[in-house]
Amino acid sequence: MTRTALVVRGGWDGHHPREATDLYIPFLRENGFDVTIEDDPQVYADADRMAATDLVLQSVTMSQASNEAVKGLRDAVAAGTGLAGWHGGIADSFRSSSDYLQLVGGQFATHPSKHPDEVHGDQSDNYLPYTVELTDLGRGHEIMAGLDDFTLTTEQYWVLHDDLIDVLATTTHPVQPYHPWHRPIVSPAVWTREWGAGRIFVSTPGHSLDVLQDDNVRTIIQRGLLWAAR
Template sequence: MTATRKALVVRGGWEGHSPIEATEVFIPFLQEQGFEVRVEESNAIYADETVMGETDLIVQSVTMSEISDDALKGLRRAVAAGTGLAGWHGGIADSYRNSSDYLQLIGGQFATHPSKHPDACVGDPSDNYLPHTVAVTDLGRAHEIMAGIEDFPLETEQYWVLTDDLNDVLATTTHPVQPYHPWHRPIVSPAVWTREWGQGRIFVATPGHSPEVLRDENVRTIVERGMLWASRTVSE
């Protein structure tokens, strides 16, 4: 397929989310869909107005880390002008914690991933791997990203997300009440959402702690469709 659109993959930050291996899961798909893919290991590229103006889709996998004022302004400017932005897990929902303007752009911020009972914890990442359900919302059932996908189980980190009402929530996950946790009623968090920002579209999926989770058929399908949905369809 002849490349007609440009995708920019930006990866880095905390290595615990395997940003290189995780993004490599989806780069072949983007190429198959006709994207010319450019990979950057730094978000400094966001400050390059020429590159950003030519980019139809940004796929970001940068957990925590920091972003300069110029890079953040460039990212916000590009999305508002029509560049799509997509990502999963901490690579988009737990990036640049010290930037309120980034959090406003994304519309959701990781707060925690509840753990197992303290007696079951062994001191490694699996302490936070909980069986849970990703539940498709009524809005999600009518959306192209979730078409044909039913509620499905995962055993991985279950993100508790702080969010706002500008998001269109396509799937949720519910954190139950446990005697070893301090909350007193079930908490529903968005697990998949879209967001429109100026002329741009944003897609976020909270599952994706590891490449193995991203290869789950449901998660992979949702992310692939989400990237296509977010992308600007015609380069300007």
């Protein structure tokens, strides 16, 4: 039985939404999905199309979505459509919509930078080595099966979140003398969420194409896509 996947991509070009999603579209097709692509989240307002969609892969950083689009997405997920994505394409989308933020359960706040003496004014200012640590829940979850803690050098997301998410992996922001916080901050790095009859999957690693091709990150995202799909 063929399932349907809708790839919605756009927003800030710095996350390479076209090239990033192109890395995973062949995987979806190999796993039996009929894939269509849209560059405008207004497609979420099409109730008939959303009802026929088994998985939404979203890569839309920042940008805006209409109230009708957000309602359509919420209704579709509650009815069983899966929603999945990575990094800013799902955790930093549609900042002005509280309804969207509630749906996803976590929102990018910042990515701490290097020491002020080491910054150059480009994206690499925020590329820090950090560890993605599996939670006890994550170690027993099919998305993370067989994986262990791993390190990356990329943007380390600080995420504002609620208790309805099921955190499969975390990352800890250390205390630095040049940052204003006073104790280590643990943020979710990979999480799932159940919303009505639907499932949501988020990986915060995924800033650049090389990160998306890291063996651990690629495995987590591929499994997350399959887990979230109806």
